[in-house]
Amino acid sequence: MVGELKMLYPNILEINLSDLSFEIYESENLFDKYMGGIGVGIELLNQHLQTGVDPLSPENVVIFAIGPLNTYFPVASKTCAVFKSPLTGNLGESYAGGRLSTAMRFNNLGALILKGKSPEPIYFVSYEDGVQFFNAKPLMYMSPNTTGRIIREKIGHPGNRSVVTIGPAGERLIPYACATVDRTRHFGRTGLGAVLGSKNVKGFAIIGDQPISLESNTKYKQYRRVFREIYKKTTETNLMAKYHILGTAAGILPLNALKSLPTRNFAESYFEEAENISGEYFASELLGKRVACGGCPIGCIHLAILRERWEKGTVADIHSIAVSYDYELIYALGSNLKIGNAKDILKLIEAIEKEGMDAISIGVVFAWLAEAYERNLISPKDTEGELIRFGRVDDFLSIIKKISKATEESELYYSASKGVEELVEKYGGNDFGIRVAKLEPAGYRTGYYAIMGFLIGGRHSHLDNAGYSLDQKILNKPITLEKGINSLINEEEWRNVLNSMVICLFARGVYDINTTIQALDSLKINRTEEELLKMGMEIQRKRLQFKYAEGFSLIEAYQRFPKRFTEMMTAHGFLEKETFDKLLTIYSDEAEKRYTIKVA
Numbered sequence: 001m002v003g004e005l006k007m008l009y010p011n012i013l014e015i016n017l018s019d020l021s022f023e024i025y026e027s028e029n030l031f032d033k034y035m036g037g038i039g040v041g042i043e044l045l046n047q048h049l050q051t052g053v054d055p056l057s058p059e060n061v062v063i064f065a066i067g068p069l070n071t072y073f074p075v076a077s078k079t080c081a082v083f084k085s086p087l088t089g090n091l092g093e094s095y096a097g098g099r100l101s102t103a104m105r106f107n108n109l110g111a112l113i114l115k116g117k118s119p120e121p122i123y124f125v126s127y128e129d130g131v132q133f134f135n136a137k138p139l140m141y142m143s144p145n146t147t148g149r150i151i152r153e154k155i156g157h158p159g160n161r162s163v164v165t166i167g168p169a170g171e172r173l174i175p176y177a178c179a180t181v182d183r184t185r186h187f188g189r190t191g192l193g194a195v196l197g198s199k200n201v202k203g204f205a206i207i208g209d210q211p212i213s214l215e216s217n218t219k220y221k222q223y224r225r226v227f228r229e230i231y232k233k234t235t236e237t238n239l240m241a242k243y244h245i246l247g248t249a250a251g252i253l254p255l256n257a258l259k260s261l262p263t264r265n266f267a268e269s270y271f272e273e274a275e276n277i278s279g280e281y282f283a284s285e286l287l288g289k290r291v292a293c294g295g296c297p298i299g300c301i302h303l304a305i306l307r308e309r310w311e312k313g314t315v316a317d318i319h320s321i322a323v324s325y326d327y328e329l330i331y332a333l334g335s336n337l338k339i340g341n342a343k344d345i346l347k348l349i350e351a352i353e354k355e356g357m358d359a360i361s362i363g364v365v366f367a368w369l370a371e372a373y374e375r376n377l378i379s380p381k382d383t384e385g386e387l388i389r390f391g392r393v394d395d396f397l398s399i400i401k402k403i404s405k406a407t408e409e410s411e412l413y414y415s416a417s418k419g420v421e422e423l424v425e426k427y428g429g430n431d432f433g434i435r436v437a438k439l440e441p442a443g444y445r446t447g448y449y450a451i452m453g454f455l456i457g458g459r460h461s462h463l464d465n466a467g468y469s470l471d472q473k474i475l476n477k478p479i480t481l482e483k484g485i486n487s488l489i490n491e492e493e494w495r496n497v498l499n500s501m502v503i504c505l506f507a508r509g510v511y512d513i514n515t516t517i518q519a520l521d522s523l524k525i526n527r528t529e530e531e532l533l534k535m536g537m538e539i540q541r542k543r544l545q546f547k548y549a550e551g552f553s554l555i556e557a558y559q560r561f562p563k564r565f566t567e568m569m570t571a572h573g574f575l576e577k578e579t580f581d582k583l584l585t586i587y588s589d590e591a592e593k594r595y596t597i598k599v600a
């Protein structure tokens with residue numbers, strides 16, 4: 001296959017882990033119809049996953065998919081993963097950068113499907129013509145980065161390669177365990193690490209060396225022109241400059257000034273020590289270097305240098321660790337825990353990184369524990385003598401391993417290892433148990449639409465529809481509730497299109513509809529605006545169908561809202577339950593009209 005067909009119909013690699021067999025087959029028209037990423041991912045998930053399976057059983061299925069723009073255009077650097085989430089019990093969906101999409105492209109892989117469960121811990125390497133499986137027993141309980149280094153040394157391939165690994169938390173099936181990609185990127189949200197752990201997959205590498213012929217795969221002249229335009233928009237305008245200069249940590253001070261930075265388990269929205277944990281502070285005092293995902297000229301990944309002593313009291317034995325930080329980590333392990341020291345945040349990130357856990361989820365779990373401890377909802381007996389207090393980094397550092405290693409005997413930490421929903425179930429504290437549809441949220445106290453965005457989003461993530469951004473846009477230009485909800489829904493549908501390409505959403509301002517159509521056309525993929533929008537809506541319908549078939553209840557998720565959501569000060573003042581009620585009704589009517597699904 002050459003040219004257009006090869007791009008439209010890349011291969012699918014399907015691995016049956018139960019007998020370590022694999023099959024590589026052509027994707028026929030799947031990529032033509034759904035482009036790639038979430039479009040192809042949700043379709044394949046529906047084809048391969050039975051409704052109602054236990055997410056940690058061999059019957060769960062993991063799909064990784066890339067899209068048509070990956071590798072061909074700047075900042076189209078992500079890979080989409082879909083699976084059933086052990087944290088929410090519903091649609092698991094996560095995106096990661098690194099070099100994975102490039103390695104898959106050069107391997108001519110459009111999607112990778114993992115089924116079954118390996119009898120023993122393994123890692124595997126996918127070459128263009130096959131897969132090799134290796135014993136991962138010697139790697140058990142190693143950190144994701146040590147595992148990644150050993151796999152890289154073992155395969156020793158200098159070309160396009162990407163390595164995905166899990167840490168001890170994934171092996172112990174902690175439902176918010178993440179998977180780490182090429183050291184600094186993560187499939188962070190909704191627990192992919194635990195699903196890989198349940199399948200006895202400690203990691204995998206994709207190697208791709210197939211040449212791509214731009215002359216035959218593209219309308220070459222047009223491709224060069226569109227590429228140059230996108231590159232220019234990416235690097236010479238203000239659309240992405242902030243991501244390079246300060247990274248997403250640039251958001252700390254503006255959100256704090258707007259009274260929107262979650263502080264002290266979302267009880268407050270202004271952190272008096274924000275200056276000391278701001279993007280500006282990190283950049284001027286701790287930044288070591290910036291790195292980028294494959295095919296991205298931005299380099300938003302900021303690595304701080306944390307210098308630590310091997311042993312207390314020795315002066316000479318200093319070692320330096322590069323720790324990547326961003327807005328969400330600073331919120332979850334900084335302001336929300338009232339930790340106002342940047343180095344302390346780095347220590348927490350590093351310790352969590354070693355276990356391989358989603359830093360947002362465990363940060364919100366910490367915040368619940370600190371508040372429950374303060375309110376005497378949990379006792380020193382429950383904490384096994386540990387103090388768990390806001391503002392005390394050592395308190396949190398000393399319970400990370402307790403959570404990661406918890407067994408049923410250690411009730412509190414075992415519940416903490418399952419997430420905030422489980423803690424609330426066991427100990428109460430719903431009023432301050434911050435989660436939406438069982439997922440601990442990202443760091444925005446901007447107003448109604450951030451929270452409604454979490455609630456109605458396909459996977460309940462801030463990246464589904466960016467309600468936090470809408471809240472900020474309408475600060476001085478109020479809109480009707482109908483317009484607000486429609487704006488969230490429309491954006492989520494458009495994001496389904498971008499997530500099918502699979503571009504990095506930081507570049508969503510670069511890839512407007514017109515630019516996306518031109519980029520596709522230069523790759524000989526002809527789509528009109530109407531067709532793309534229709535595809536975005538169709539993908540949303542499929543995501544919702546999946547969720548409701550798996551038992552999701554919008555009303556139940558809404559009724560489980562912590563009272564704090566209606567008690568908290570935001571950029572829009574205090575939020576009222578009556579307004580949330582109205583927004584929910586507007587959403588339900590609109591969603592039923594668009595998707596012909598009963599949502600409430």
Ligand code: SF4
Binds near residue numbers: 505
């Ligand atoms: S902007 Fe950042 S996260 Fe996005 S592709 Fe570039 S380096 Fe990766």
